[in-house]
Amino acid sequence: MTYTIRDMPPAIDAALLAKAKTVETATIGHKRFMGFLDPAIQAVLPSRRVAGTAVTLALPGQDSTLLHHVVQFLRPDDILVIDRLGDHKHACLGGGVACAIKARGVAAVVIDGTCTDLPEIEQYDLPVWCRGPSPITTRLYDVGGAFNVDIACAGAVVHPGDVVVCDVSGVLVMPVDEAAADIDWALSKQKDEPAGHEAIMKGALLGERSGATAKVLARTGR
Numbered sequence: 001m002t003y004t005i006r007d008m009p010p011a012i013d014a015a016l017l018a019k020a021k022t023v024e025t026a027t028i029g030h031k032r033f034m035g036f037l038d039p040a041i042q043a044v045l046p047s048r049r050v051a052g053t054a055v056t057l058a059l060p061g062q063d064s065t066l067l068h069h070v071v072q073f074l075r076p077d078d079i080l081v082i083d084r085l086g087d088h089k090h091a092c093l094g095g096g097v098a099c100a101i102k103a104r105g106v107a108a109v110v111i112d113g114t115c116t117d118l119p120e121i122e123q124y125d126l127p128v129w130c131r132g133p134s135p136i137t138t139r140l141y142d143v144g145g146a147f148n149v150d151i152a153c154a155g156a157v158v159h160p161g162d163v164v165v166c167d168v169s170g171v172l173v174m175p176v177d178e179a180a181a182d183i184d185w186a187l188s189k190q191k192d193e194p195a196g197h198e199a200i201m202k203g204a205l206l207g208e209r210s211g212a213t214a215k216v217l218a219r220t221g222r
Contacts, residue, residue, distance in 0.1 A: 001144030003066060008073055009148060009161030012053045012176060016163070017077060019183050020051035026169040027186040037129075037171040038154035041110065044121055044128040047168060052079035052107035054162040054173060056153075058146040061087030064138035066145035067097065073147075076105035079164040081173070083151035084113030091134040095120030102126045110164065110171050112154040129171050 012020070029036065055078045059067055067082070074080060080101065082092065093101075093109060095117035101109060108127040114134035115121065121128055148160040156173050158164075163179040165172045174182065200206060207213030216222075 001060060003144050004146035004149055005066075005070070006148040006160070008055065008075070009053060011075065011077065012161075012163055016176070016180055016183070017051060017053075019187060020163055020165050020179065021049065023051075023165060023183050023186045024049075024169065024190060025165055025167050025172045027189050028165075028172060028182050029169075030189065031185055032172075032174070032182050035156050035173045037110070037112075037156050037173070039170055040131050041112065041129050041154045041171050042132070043166070043168060044115060044118060044130060045125070048108075048127040049165075049167040050079065050108045050127050051163065051165045052077045054079055054081050054158050054160060054164045056081050056083070056148055056151045056158055056160050058083045058085060058149060058151050059092055059138075060085050060143050060145055062090050062138055063141040063143035063145070064092045064097070065140045065142050066147060067092055067138075068100075068140065070147045071097070071100045071104060074101065074104040074106045077107050078104075079107050079166070080109045081151065081153050081158050081164065082109065082111045082113065083153050083158075084111065088113050088131055089134060090114070090136050090138045091116035092138045093121075093128065093130075094137060095124075098124045098126045098128070108164075108166050110153065110166065127166065129166050 102124040111130040
């Protein structure tokens with residue numbers, strides 16, 4: 001295996017990024033089907049919501065040499081998305097790597113695999129989404145890997161430069177040219193939800209408000 005290292009993608013437009021930081025993945029999930037990572041990818045630190053520019057890394061199982069090297073290229077508001085190429089056993093991110101990534105101002109790290117040293121990840125306040133902790137770490141074996149290439153991460157295709165949104169419900173990745181419309185739709189829905197919940201608490205029927213009752217009545221009459 002060799003190393004592939006490509007240029008950093010353009011950073012996401014500031015206005016789009018600001019909106020992405022306020023949207024909920026679960027709200028977009030009412031409209032969008034593609035781009036959601038496996039629900040096994042969960043937040044290490046609770047109650048975080050972040051968004052940023054996808055920077056991708058394909059990293060072979062026991063080796064984290066390329067990860068150590070590319071940390072220097074990471075920017076504020078980037079989200080490093082790591083394809084572990086099927087390895088869910090060896091943790092590529094622990095206290096030292098978390099410290100180095102946090103020092104670059106990175107928004108978050110998403111790993112289709114495990115991490116370690118949770119107390120230090122908490123200490124450095126680095127938002128991480130992954131498959132959970134593991135005590136078995138990677139080494140500097142100089143095997144290879146690829147930086148800023150298209151990857152498959154937990155069932156989703158991720159391109160360098162995509163919009164990544166991470167929150168308590170999980171992780172969503174969207175191409176920039178599709179993200180704006182879906183984010184605007186979701187923000188509008190989020191704005192209207194409190195009034196809808198209040199109406200239900202006062203006696204409005206969920207099925208009537210959602211349209212489900214009309215569908216069932218049309219087919220069954222009851």
